[in-house]
Amino acid sequence: MADRRTFRLMLLILGLVFAFLYIPISVLVGLSFNAGGMPTAWTGFSLKWYGALFANQDILRAAGNTLIVGLVSAAISTVLGTLLAIGVEIRRRKGSVLETLIFAPMVIPDIVLAIALLSFFSLLDVRLGLHTVIMAHVVFNLAYVCAVVRARLKSFDWSIVEASTDLGASTLTTLRRVVLPVLAPAIIAGGLLAFTLSVDEFIIAFFTAGAQRASITLPMQIYGMIRFGVTPEINVLATLVIGFSLVTLALSQRLNRGGLPGQ
Amino acid sequence: MxxxxxxxxxxxxxxxxxxxxxxxxxxxxxxxxxxxxxxxxxxxxxxxxxxxxxxxxxxxxxxxxxxxxxxxxxxxxxxxxxxxxxxxxxxxxxxxxxxxxxxxxxxxxxxxxxxxxxxxxxxxxxxxxxxxxxxxxxxxxxxxxxxxxxxxxxxxxxxxxxxxxxxxxxxxxxxxxxxxxxxxxxxxxxxxxxxxxxxxxxxxxxxxxxxxxxxxxxxxxxxxHPANRFAAEFIGVMNVIPVARDGAKLTAAEGSLIRADIPDGMGGDLVAAVRPERLRLDAHACENRLSGRILATAYHGLDLQVHIETPAMPKPLICRVTADAAEARSFRTGDVLSLGWSRADTRIFAA
Known part of the structure; x- marks a missing residue:
């Protein structure tokens, strides 16, 4: 307890940092309830912009598209990423080249990945649409799921796999009853992470969605709307997305207690 | 069975x-x-x-x-x-x-x-x-x-x-x-x-x-009855004494005679071996004898381990003295001690 004043100063700094982080967000949340709809003046509490948002067909369709892309790409990348992580861990003696290759999509700039995927799809003459967005999202989500599951595998005791075999289980039974349950928290956390990454991903979706309106995702829709100024509907949309993300984040942290490195 | x-x-x-x-x-x-x-x-x-x-x-x-x-x-x-x-x-x-x-x-x-x-x-x-x-x-x-x-x-x-x-x-x-x-x-x-x-x-x-x-x-x-020298030294503690062979006669490096049964067909360099708990303080009554100076003692509760430096062996001779015997006399570092053991407790191995 050397210094009460130092401690107070530290609290102040902490408060400022949090204010810097969260004031813009709370302004946005506040404005979503502003009756007048203008960011310049508060004219009373209202939910009318929420109503307006749910009447906007374009936004609803974009939200639906984002949900589809998020769920499908998260599901595919969770299955593949988990299998990849287990496979790599079993053959980890083969060296780090494989590892670098797996994690490359995490560090390659999104814009590069986006251009690469677009060129790839046009080279193969694939018609662009929601399915190409899903495929593109699987590419980078795979790396994230794999990273989360591998972190868990680092502390995985492989002798339980042998113990299961020794007690009479087949390989498939061992996978189902021993390996997957032990890895489950990491797998679910990886899936949730993939979903959230996919939901707010813009650049790659923008490049691989094609020109038709039917395959516009939510971030693309917002980008399109914001070019004509920040409308109150966007504030509402952003508020809903924040709420959704917080719930997912809390869920993921709860499930993955002790799963990620450093937790 | x-x-x-x-x-x-x-x-x-x-x-x-x-x-x-x-x-x-x-x-x-x-x-x-x-x-x-x-x-x-x-x-x-x-x-x-x-x-x-x-x-x-x-x-x-x-x-x-x-x-x-x-x-x-x-x-x-x-x-x-x-x-x-x-x-x-x-x-x-x-x-x-x-x-x-x-x-x-x-x-x-x-x-x-x-x-x-x-x-x-x-x-x-x-x-x-x-x-x-x-x-x-x-x-x-x-x-x-x-x-x-x-x-x-x-x-x-x-x-x-x-x-x-x-x-x-x-x-x-x-x-x-x-x-x-x-x-x-x-x-x-x-x-x-x-x-x-x-x-x-x-x-x-x-x-x-x-x-x-x-x-x-x-x-x-x-x-x-360990099968060879490795087994003898791996299980428990074993004192290993290099010996020179002349027919049926075995002599340790400082000249004392080691009496033992040599297994048939054993040739080359030999060692005699004896367990620490087989060594006795009444050396004069035994068939085999070695003496040396006490190098160190280690108290183990139920017995006292005495390490003795002798010219007959490259490593110290280790002897386990039971608790009563350890109380009956003193074992000071530097004292000269004679130890004996019987022919039946002596094993012969290829070196």
Whole structure:
């Protein structure tokens, strides 16, 4: 307890940092309830912009598209990423080249990945649409799921796999009853992470969605709307997305207690 | 006694390394058998081959006369208790134990009955619903044992089962394991690097070195009549005295005569060996004698170890003096001490 004043100063700094982080967000949340709809003046509490948002067909369709892309790409990348992580861990003696290759999509700039995927799809003459967005999202989500599951595998005791075999289980039974349950928290956390990454991903979706309106995702829709100024509907949309993300984040942290490195 | 398990010239090569080199053994029904060796002796590899986790590079493993060399581990009537215990962390104690029985697709009621029975045997009924992380080391060890035993295998393999326990608990569990083995009437093969553990528990001990079988015999014979110098020095403490041979006459380096029975056909350089507890203070009454200066003494509670420097040996001669004898006279560093031992307690090995 050397210094009460130092401690107070530290609290102040902490408060400022949090204010810097969260004031813009709370302004946005506040404005979503502003009756007048203008960011310049508060004219009373209202939910009318929420109503307006749910009447906007374009936004609803974009939200639906984002949900589809998020769920499908998260599901595919969770299955593949988990299998990849287990496979790599079993053959980890083969060296780090494989590892670098797996994690490359995490560090390659999104814009590069986006251009690469677009060129790839046009080279193969694939018609662009929601399915190409899903495929593109699987590419980078795979790396994230794999990273989360591998972190868990680092502390995985492989002798339980042998113990299961020794007690009479087949390989498939061992996978189902021993390996997957032990890895489950990491797998679910990886899936949730993939979903959230996919939901707010813009650049790659923008490049691989094609020109038709039917395959516009939510971030693309917002980008399109914001070019004509920040409308109150966007504030509402952003508020809903924040709420959704917080719930997912809390869920993921709860499930993955002790799963990620450093937790 | 019928033979349960036969190893015929079993080989395991990892690249150029021969981890197990032509081991042949017969293990009897209901035997408590110990594979003893230093690390790298191939004892764990041999055990893993019996469990089915390592393929044989040569030879055969027969169980009840049937070749099981190529039977996968999940189809062998053999269970392994892992050194790390390998309990399933997401299952309770009862679920861990039931797992092997569920794999046999037994009816639920029978599974529950057998799990309850074995929980009572290992005195863990009260902890049936705990997770492994909520158990102490000794409790985990017993759950691992129960999980393997509940399947009633014909052969139970135990990989350093007491290695993770503290010394006092280890002593209790040695007797407990013997009791359980007797109660269940299952053949146990235990791998250990702890020679004392092997002596206490096993009916027979196999000593392995560099993947080869050196000796296979009951504990007393292994201790009293080691097959060679390595086995003699590996088990317990052995004083080794280099000797020069002239016909049937053996002399130590400083000139004293060593009387001993030389095994037939033994040639080349020889050593005489005697256990520390066979050395006696009344040297004048003994057939063999050595004297030297006391280098150090080490108090062990039930006896006193006296290290004596003698010109006859490169290493100090070690003698164990019982507690009463140690009280009867003083052993000060630097004192000259004469020790004797009988011809019958002297072993002769190739150097």
């Amino acid at each position: 019928t033979t349960l398990l036969s190893l015929r010239h079993v080989e395991k090569h990892f690249g150029h390394v021969r981890a197990v080199n032509g081991v042949s053994l017969d293990i009897r029904q209901n035997e408590f058998f110990a594979l003893l060796g230093a690390s790298g002796s191939g004892k764990t590899t041999l055990l893993r081959m019996l469990a089915g986790f390592e393929a044989l590079s040569g030879g055969q493993i027969l169980l009840n006369g049937k070749d099981i060399s190529h039977v996968p581990p999940n189809h062998r009537p053999v269970n392994l208790m892992f050194q790390s215990y390998a309990l399933f962390p997401h299952m309770s104690v009862a679920q861990n134990i039931a797992y092997g029985l569920e794999m046999e697709k037994l009816p639920r009621t029978e599974i529950r009955q057998r799990v309850d029975e074995i929980l009572a045997t290992i005195q863990l009924s009260a902890l049936a619903s705990r997770k492994p992380e909520q158990l102490s080391g000794g409790q985990r060890q017993r759950v691992a044992l129960a999980r393997a035993l509940v399947k009633r295998p014909q052969l139970l393999l135990l990989d350093e089962p007491l290695g993770a326990l503290d010394k006092k608990l280890r002593g209790e569990m040695q007797l407990e394991l013997k009791r359980i083995q007797h109660q269940f009437g299952i053949t146990f093969i235990i791998v250990t690097h702890d020679q004392e553990e092997a002596l206490v528990m096993a009916d027979r001990i196999a000593i392995l070195q560099h993947g080869e079988l050196l000796q296979c015999a009951p504990p007393r014979e292994v201790y009293e």
